[in-house]
Amino acid sequence: MDLIFYHPTFDAAWWIDALEKALPGAKVREWRSGDNDPADYALVWHPPVEMLAGRKLRAVFALGAGVDSILSQLQANPEMLDASIPLFRLEDTGMGLQMQEYAVSQVLHWFRRFDDYQALKNERRWQPLAEYAREDFTVGIMGAGVLGAKVAESLLAWGFPLRCWSRSRKDWPGVRSFAGREELSAFLSQTRVLINLLPNTPETVGIINGSLLAQLQDNAYVLNLARGVHVNEEDLLAALNGGKLKGAMLDVYSREPLPADSPLWQHPRVAMTPHIAAVTRPPEAIAYISQTIARLQRGEAVAGGVDRVRGY
Ligand SMILES: NC(=O)C1=CN([C@@H]2O[C@H](COP(=O)(O)OP(=O)(O)OC[C@H]3O[C@@H](n4cnc5c(N)ncnc54)[C@H](O)[C@@H]3O)[C@@H](O)[C@H]2O)C=CC1
Ligand SMILES: O=C(O)C(=O)CO
Numbered sequence: 117m118d119l120i121f122y123h124p125t126f127d128a129a130w131w132i133d134a135l136e137k138a139l140p141g142a143k144v145r146e147w148r149s150g151d152n153d154p155a156d157y158a159l160v161w162h163p164p165v166e167m168l169a170g171r172k173l174r175a176v177f178a179l180g181a182g183v184d185s186i187l188s189q190l191q192a193n194p195e196m197l198d199a200s201i202p203l204f205r206l207e208d209t210g211m212g213l214q215m216q217e218y219a220v221s222q223v224l225h226w227f228r229r230f231d232d233y234q235a236l237k238n239e240r241r242w243q244p245l246a247e248y249a250r251e252d253f254t255v256g257i258m259g260a261g262v263l264g265a266k267v268a269e270s271l272l273a274w275g276f277p278l279r280c281w282s283r284s285r286k287d288w289p290g291v292r293s294f295a296g297r298e299e300l301s302a303f304l305s306q307t308r309v310l311i312n313l314l315p316n317t318p319e320t321v322g323i324i325n326g327s328l329l330a331q332l333q334d335n336a337y338v339l340n341l342a343r344g345v346h347v348n349e350e351d352l353l354a355a356l357n358g359g360k361l362k363g364a365m366l367d368v369y370s371r372e373p374l375p376a377d378s379p380l381w382q383h384p385r386v387a388m389t390p391h392i393a394a395v396t397r398p399p400e401a402i403a404y405i406s407q408t409i410a411r412l413q414r415g416e417a418v419a420g421g422v423d424r425v426r427g428y
Contacts, residue, residue: 256307
């Protein structure tokens with residue numbers, strides 16, 4: 117069994133060694149331009165079209181959770197991957213815990229008014245502020261998938277009122293579920309902290325715009341953990357400057373790296389990280405990929421592949 121590996125930044129030698137240990141008998145090689153030798157499986161992140169085009173693979177594994185970049189490449193180059201070849205992505209594999217850490221720490225930061233205390237500190241002012249009440253701090257999670265579920269679970273443990281919005285209704289204890297465009301306004305109307313964990317699809321691009329932000333509770337907060345293209349950054353800044361939004365924390369941006377002249381850098385109520393909310397954890401990713409390959413090799417059905425038409 118032959119595997120080809122391509123990642124623009126990962127240490128290929130380390131991955132090849134770990135994969136060969138996890139899949140005894142497998143031969144893993146780093147794919148380089150011009151390599152047209154046969155392979156059974158491909159493990160990729162931002163792969164060149166040439167790597168996959170025309171190959172008879174048993175499956176492709178994306179080395180991350182989001183498959184938007186590979187699907188957009190596929191749309192432009194349909195010959196890149198035959199529709200019969202299953203595409204898998206990383207489902208949690210350690211990213212859920214990272215998203216929990218990020219979301220819990222930021223929601224608590226806003227809830228305990230550490231942003232306000234930081235601003236007071238900058239002015240050398242000693243001033244206790246009124247506490248916020250949990251019942252006024254409903255957290256709304258857009259995108260109730262693998263990562264949204266983990267984030268909901270962790271915030272529930274901290275006692276925040278929780279709601280989620282997704283395509284289909286969820287039956288999660290303690291979480292009010294809203295489904296479909298027709299329930300989006302109702303979802304937003306009681307949301308004080310909006311957490312985005314949607315996939316990037318044609319239906320979700322630009323979804324966090326002025327009209328959506330206007331429907332949130334006053335003094336709302338936005339935490340974008342998914343993709344930059346979900347947020348209209350001009351509208352976000354307008355909502356911050358107009359007083360509708362009290363703060364935003366962004367991990368992802370419409371252009372990455374964020375250009376030096378973006379007004380987001382300087383905004384006092386925007387906190388930022390450089391797309392690190394949840395990174396691929398190699399041991400967990402390799403365990404998932406090797407177990408899935410072993411099942412495919414045994415001819416077992418494997419659920420959870422990417423639906424290319426749906427886009428995630
Ligand atoms: N910032 C970072 O470091 C990372 C960001 N991500 C992003 O997080 C996203 C979510 O990951 P998972 O939870 O694993 O995805 P998932 O596929 O398990 O969940 C997606 C959820 O979004 C909902 N959804 C999709 N389209 C919708 C629509 N049009 N309207 C309403 N709901 C819709 C689905 O119903 C589902 O509940 C990834 O696609 C990726 O872009 C993932 C990992 C790291
Ligand atoms: O896995 C993903 O989709 C990521 O964004 C990793 O940073």
